[in-house]
Amino acid sequence: MRLIFLGPPGAGKGTQAARIVAKHGIPQLSTGDMLRAAVAAGTPIGQKAKAVMDAGGLVSDEIVIGIVADRIEEPDAKKGFILDGFPRTLAQAEALDRMLESKGLKLDAVLELKVDQDKLVDRIVRRAEEARAAGQPVRKDDDPEVFKTRLEAYNRDTAVVAPYYAKRGQLTAIDGMQPIDGVSDAIASALSVAAQG
Structure with missing residues (x-):
């Protein structure tokens, strides 16, 4: 089962992906984690990424696709995987397909x-506010200004990826505003339909 999760930051992708990982035994692949692992392992593509990152640059789509390509060859991904936070752009979606x-x-x-x-x-x-009231640190991502900036970036760059997959008949929209279990149930029925297709 090879899946992509799309949706703005805070939509619940991480929560739902964790449930699918537990249920189906397939890894959730985050490009950030994969980049760090490839750099740490010193793979050829990891060395390329490290050189770019050390120079303060953004890792190119070509390098990211290379890292995804290497990662899905690993034994735990043979049954499938969930891509979370990737593809972020139309160019990445097209490169992933190829x-x-x-x-x-x-x-x-x-x-x-x-x-x-x-x-x-x-x-x-x-x-x-709840974290502050409980005397807990507020997650950096939960700072309303940081969050709004991330949302703007999503709307500018990543929101175009959904129509790309919709045109190809691959997109299923899930109401992410319902309770967590309701979202999980909607995902489970979408996956059973996909499995029959």
Whole structure:
């Protein structure tokens, strides 16, 4: 089962991905984690990434795709994987398709968690207030200004990825505003439909 999770920051992708990992035994692949692992392992592509990062640059799509390509060859990803936070751009989505095709693989489903972004900002503000009230540190991502900036970046760069997959008939929209278990149930039925397709 090869999946992509799309949706703005704070939509619940991480929570839902963790449930699928537990249920299906497939890894959740975050490009950030994969980059750090490739750099730490000193793989050829990891060395390229390290050189770019050391110079303060952004890692190119080509390097990121290379890292994803290497990672999905590992034994734990043979049954499938969840890509979370990738692809972020149209160019990455197209490059991912080409790379999967070259390996004789295809995506089983692209799930987009649809959320009301104004309510999402309220949810983050509330989460930050609750943390402060409980005397806990506020997650950097829960700072309302940081969060709004991340949301703007998502709307500018990544929101175009969903229509790309919709045109290809691969996108399933999930109402991300319902309770967590409701979202999980909607995902489970979308995956069973994908498995029959």
